[in-house]
Amino acid sequence: MRTKRHGSSALAGTFAALSICASWSRAQDAASATDLRRLSARYAQVGAVRLRLAMKDTAPNLGIERHLDVTQSGRFLAKDYYQPQARLADWLAVPHYFVHFDGHVMRIAQPPGGTYEERPAPPGLMGGPPGPIQWTYCPWPVIPKLVEWLEKAPDLHITVSREGEYSATSVQSMLALDWNNSGRIQRVAREEATGYVFAVSFGYAEGEAESLPRPISLHETIRSEPASRVKLESDHDYNVIAFDIAAAGSESDPAFDPVALKTNRFDPKTKDVFAPDGSKLYNEDSAMAAFDAAAGKGTWRPWLLGLIGAAAVLSVIASYRRLKRGA
Amino acid sequence: MRYTIILSVALTMLPLAVTAVVFARPGGAPPACWERKELNNSIQCDGSCTSYTVCPGRILCMPGSTNNYASPITYSIQPCHTYTGGTGACPACGGGVLVIPDVITTPGPIPVQSCSGGCP
Numbered sequence: 213m214r215t216k217r218h219g220s221s222a223l224a225g226t227f228a229a230l231s232i233c234a235s236w237s238r239a240q241d242a243a244s245a246t247d248l249r250r251l252s253a254r255y256a257q258v259g260a261v262r263l264r265l266a267m268k269d270t271a272p273n274l275g276i277e278r279h280l281d282v283t284q285s286g287r288f289l290a291k292d293y294y295q296p297q298a299r300l301a302d303w304l305a306v307p308h309y310f311v312h313f314d315g316h317v318m319r320i321a322q323p324p325g326g327t328y329e330e331r332p333a334p335p336g337l338m339g340g341p342p343g344p345i346q347w348t349y350c351p352w353p354v355i356p357k358l359v360e361w362l363e364k365a366p367d368l369h370i371t372v373s374r375e376g377e378y379s380a381t382s383v384q385s386m387l388a389l390d391w392n393n394s395g396r397i398q399r400v401a402r403e404e405a406t407g408y409v410f411a412v413s414f415g416y417a418e419g420e421a422e423s424l425p426r427p428i429s430l431h432e433t434i435r436s437e438p439a440s441r442v443k444l445e446s447d448h449d450y451n452v453i454a455f456d457i458a459a460a461g462s463e464s465d466p467a468f469d470p471v472a473l474k475t476n477r478f479d480p481k482t483k484d485v486f487a488p489d490g491s492k493l494y495n496e497d498s499a500m501a502a503f504d505a506a507a508g509k510g511t512w513r514p515w516l517l518g519l520i521g522a523a524a525v526l527s528v529i530a531s532y533r534r535l536k537r538g539a
Numbered sequence: 540m541r542y543t544i545i546l547s548v549a550l551t552m553l554p555l556a557v558t559a560v561v562f563a564r565p566g567g568a569p570p571a572c573w574e575r576k577e578l579n580n581s582i583q584c585d586g587s588c589t590s591y592t593v594c595p596g597r598i599l600c601m602p603g604s605t606n607n608y609a610s611p612i613t614y615s616i617q618p619c620h621t622y623t624g625g626t627g628a629c630p631a632c633g634g635g636v637l638v639i640p641d642v643i644t645t646p647g648p649i650p651v652q653s654c655s656g657g658c659p
Contacts, residue, residue, distance in 0.1 A: 276639055292637050309637045320634045323620050326574030326603050331633050334626045345624025345636050434623055436590045442621055474604050493602045503599055
């Protein structure tokens with residue numbers, strides 16, 4: 213009897229707990245959809261963000277920085293500075309790699325970034341998720357666009373924890389967005405069903421009272437292990453060394469300046485390389501052939517050089533003999 | 540005697556003149572500045588370009604604007620470049636985020652020229 217009463221009580225308690233959880237869940241789901249739109253409205257006032265990141269805990273003398281300029285329209289300039297041995301004092305003068313996107317054309321450096329090529333933006337890059345991967349580092353200006361795409365996703369799944377941590381995910385869109393009830397973007401990720409993950413999590417200072425959250429640190433996670441791809445298992449922490457916001461309406465698109473970037477345009481069809489003023493510098497195939505010739509690999513020039521040298525020696529000998537006979 | 544000397548000098552100078560003509564560089568003096576350029580690249584990728592790796596076949600100093608010294612060619616194993624989130628279709632992958640530090644190297648030594656110094 214005692215056991216039965218205890219069991220009945222436990223059952224009632226469990227039911228009550230489940231009811232509370234269900235009502236909590238329903239209330240929170242409704243609140244989540246509202247908060248997703250509220251998040252979008254909050255970041256609609258961000259016109260552009262300039263972000264500078266420095267990788268933490270690198271090997272001695274190793275220097276790695278990522279610089280990103282992203283606008284609300286989705287245009288961006290992403291530059292990576294990479295100094296493997298810190299031999300140069302001005303290693304931040306020329307980026308090792310960069311990608312510039314003006315909404316139509318991508319300008320992509322070939323590391324080391326002495327040359328770049330132009331490519332039309334892939335169809336649909338700006339029309340739907342997940343968007344350019346560079347946004348993942350600097351999502352604040354494009355939060356309204358990401359929210360718009362997530363809201364249209366048929367498999368959008370929004371959850372919220374008791375601590376006020378929100379998460380909106382769509383497998384079809386390959387997008388995941390986490391934020392908290394103070395509006396801080398906690399994590400942006402591109403996730404594929406194949407197991408591929410590219411995620412960036414943001415750290416903030418405690419007690420921050422900014423109208424728009426300013427991150428102080430960033431964690432980058434890359435996972436990729438498909439059979440035919442390169443296996444990637446990379447985790448890196450960065451310090452935010454600069455974070456500047458331009459209000460919506462006051463932003464300007466990141467300019468592409470090949471002179472400042474010290475880079476020349478490579479045409480992949482003709483293999484010609486052009487200086488920023490449009491003049492042709494060289495043809496890659498011809499230049500390689502010239503180097504091969506100079507290195508004496510499989511060309512006729514070394515043999516010709518030998519023959520000419522031999523002829524010169526024989527001429528000297530013959531002349532000497534003639535002179536001797538004449539004397 | 541005089542003709543013999545003239546002929547001897549001519550015979551000696553002729554091969555040198557031929558050499559100068561054969562090995563003359565079109566366009567005059569070589570450029571003052573050089574840029575490190577990776578050439579004969581090979582790419583490892585799948586159809587989506589989600590992750591791909593580009594390995595140089597050789598690294599030479601090409602006309603550019605950064606360095607004023609180009610070293611002789613040596614042979615060594617060099618880093619490849621892995622990208623994630625690229626666009627296009629394999630093997631014409633492009634863009635994406637560069638995975639740094641480099642995680643893959645060339646399978647064997649490749650011809651390498653280093654460029655250093657600084658151009659004005």
